[in-house]
Amino acid sequence: MIVVQVSDTHIKSKGKLAYNKVDIHKALYNCVIHINNLNPKPDLVIFTGDITDNGTNEEYKLFKEIVKLLDVPFYAIPGNHDNAENLKREFEEYNWFEENNHLSLVIENFPIRIIGLDSSIKGESYGGLNEERLLWLEKQLNKFPDKKVLLFIHHPPIKIGIEHMDVQNLQIGKECLANLLGKYEQVLALACGHVHRVSTTLWNKIIVLTAASPSHQVALDLRKDAKAEFIMEPPSIQVHYLTEEQGLTTHTSYIGKFEGPYPFYDEKGEIID
Numbered sequence: 001m002i003v004v005q006v007s008d009t010h011i012k013s014k015g016k017l018a019y020n021k022v023d024i025h026k027a028l029y030n031c032v033i034h035i036n037n038l039n040p041k042p043d044l045v046i047f048t049g050d051i052t053d054n055g056t057n058e059e060y061k062l063f064k065e066i067v068k069l070l071d072v073p074f075y076a077i078p079g080n081h082d083n084a085e086n087l088k089r090e091f092e093e094y095n096w097f098e099e100n101n102h103l104s105l106v107i108e109n110f111p112i113r114i115i116g117l118d119s120s121i122k123g124e125s126y127g128g129l130n131e132e133r134l135l136w137l138e139k140q141l142n143k144f145p146d147k148k149v150l151l152f153i154h155h156p157p158i159k160i161g162i163e164h165m166d167v168q169n170l171q172i173g174k175e176c177l178a179n180l181l182g183k184y185e186q187v188l189a190l191a192c193g194h195v196h197r198v199s200t201t202l203w204n205k206i207i208v209l210t211a212a213s214p215s216h217q218v219a220l221d222l223r224k225d226a227k228a229e230f231i232m233e234p235p236s237i238q239v240h241y242l243t244e245e246q247g248l249t250t251h252t253s254y255i256g257k258f259e260g261p262y263p264f265y266d267e268k269g270e271i272i273d
């Protein structure tokens with residue numbers, strides 16, 4: 001089973017560049033083409049928040065126009081830049097969300113279950129999980145205790161060492177989340193967005209992964225009081241390769257034109273020296 005994760009697309013209104021620099025619409029279009037060219041095709045794509053930059057209906061409509069070009073099913077959970085009501089309304093026909101108070105989702109029709117947990121709090125950049133969301137997650141994990149799960153959330157519960165992002169990570173309910181995940185060993189990893197960088201952390205025996213953006217990345221600056229800056233490092237998606245036997249391997253797939261691939265061996269089967 002292959003699940004593609006795309007995070008932090010930050011779609012703005014028509015013709016508007018992000019921070020007067022980044023052509024965010026073209027970046028999403030390139031990302032969609034990149035996914036459509038994957039071979040084999042993924043089973044699904046999940047967008048892990050900050051779908052839009054300001055959460056307006058126009059932005060969701062523009063996002064939808066582009067992602068409808070995907071030739072595999074797609075899902076989305078919100079981030080801090082999203083507007084839950086508008087996101088829910090604009091994607092009502094997809095029936096992703098069952099709950100009234102949060103936009104979390106479960107995808108059941110695969111050997112490995114996919115859960116997307118809403119960590120957004122209206123009006124705040126940081127994330128949080130209240131009792132209702134944690135109880136919902138526990139209920140989902142109790143349903144099929146023998147089935148492996150890959151859990152997606154926008155805000156990572158960990159610090160990645162980039163201070164201006166770390167202050168807006170998952171601030172509320174992270175101890176409860178750690179305790180909960182400690183009880184349910186079927187959860188393979190927690191795959192997050194928000195920080196616009198690929199990183200891996202072992203947190204309370206749970207693997208926490210973060211994804212980069214298909215457009216702009218947060219500059220890697222681990223100094224104290226590092227400036228909040230972005231950088232046009234290569235855009236990428238996460239390709240989560242899942243098997244019932246082994247579990248999870250996550251690849252980062254870069255979007256763009258690169259030389260190759262070139263063969264290691266010649267026509268006679270000998271290594272090219």
Ligand SMILES: [Fe+2]
Nearest residue numbers: 050079080194
């Ligand atoms: Fe975010």
